[in-house]
Amino acid sequence: xxxxxxxxxxxxxxxxxxxxxxxxxxxxxxxxxxxxxxxxxxxxxxxxxxxxxxxxxxxxxxxxxxxxxxxxxxxxxxxxxxxxxxxxxxxxxxxxxxxxxxxxxxxxxxxxxxx
Amino acid sequence: xxxxxxxxxxxxxxxxxxxxxxxxxxxxxxxxxxxxxxxxxxxxxxxxxxxxxxxxxxxxxxxxxxxxxxxxxxxxxxxxxxxxxxxxxxxxxxxxxxxxxxxxxxxx
Numbered sequence: 001x002x003x004x005x006x007x008x009x010x011x012x013x014x015x016x017x018x019x020x021x022x023x024x025x026x027x028x029x030x031x032x033x034x035x036x037x038x039x040x041x042x043x044x045x046x047x048x049x050x051x052x053x054x055x056x057x058x059x060x061x062x063x064x065x066x067x068x069x070x071x072x073x074x075x076x077x078x079x080x081x082x083x084x085x086x087x088x089x090x091x092x093x094x095x096x097x098x099x100x101x102x103x104x105x106x107x108x109x110x111x112x113x114x115x
Numbered sequence: 116x117x118x119x120x121x122x123x124x125x126x127x128x129x130x131x132x133x134x135x136x137x138x139x140x141x142x143x144x145x146x147x148x149x150x151x152x153x154x155x156x157x158x159x160x161x162x163x164x165x166x167x168x169x170x171x172x173x174x175x176x177x178x179x180x181x182x183x184x185x186x187x188x189x190x191x192x193x194x195x196x197x198x199x200x201x202x203x204x205x206x207x208x209x210x211x212x213x214x215x216x217x218x219x220x221x222x223x
Contacts, residue, residue, distance in 0.1 A: 033210065033211075035213075040123070040215065041215050041216075042119075042202050042213030042214050042215045042216050043159065043202075043213045044213075045210050045211075045212065048209075048210055055209075056208075056209075056210065091158060091159075103149050103151075103161040103164065103204075103211070104161070104211060105161075106158040106159050106160070107158060108157070108158050109158050
């Protein structure tokens with residue numbers, strides 16, 4: 001499978017717990033993006049990487065959120081001290097360097113439920 | 116004001132109908148435009164890019180009006196399988212910004 005992979009597909013956690021999601025982009029894509037989507041809304045930008053460098057973080061990304069892409073390949077998104085408002089679909093996407101002109105390829109997402 | 120605005124719908128149309136979706140965007144510096152399709156509880160998938168000259172892919176036609184900052188998508192001869200949410204997308208500072216989506220339901 002040469003698409004974007006995300007793990008886990010679903011995560012249910014208790015409020016206050018930490019969670020970590022993983023994304024494996026398409027291998028030749030050097031840009032990786034994280035988005036969050038809630039019911040009835042479009043995906044909202046969180047952050048993106050070019051290779052291992054994190055180039056931008058949205059104001060949506062509070063200090064409880066951290067993302068890494070240590071070797072420029074897979075990425076992790078960690079949420080500390082989860083809150084019910086963090087319940088959403090977390091989508092990862094990748095693109096080639098000039099991907100903005102060609103669109104992204106999304107993974108299937110990780111659906112987070114905080115109870 | 117949202118950066119990308121779409122009518123959320125739903126648009127309920129019979130099979131075979133022609134349906135048009137519109138979208139407006141606020142950033143005049145945007146240079147790339149797309150329509151994505153999203154099925155229920157699935158990830159968004161690129162449907163087509165949008166150009167000022169217009170582009171067509173089978174039953175789908177997309178058009179961009181830069182002067183009005185307006186993007187459209189026309190679907191002809193609607194199929195049941197076209198039922199989905201259609202997301203209008205523009206680029207801003209090297210990342211894509213999504214509208215809230217327009218829901219389409221095609222009925223027999």
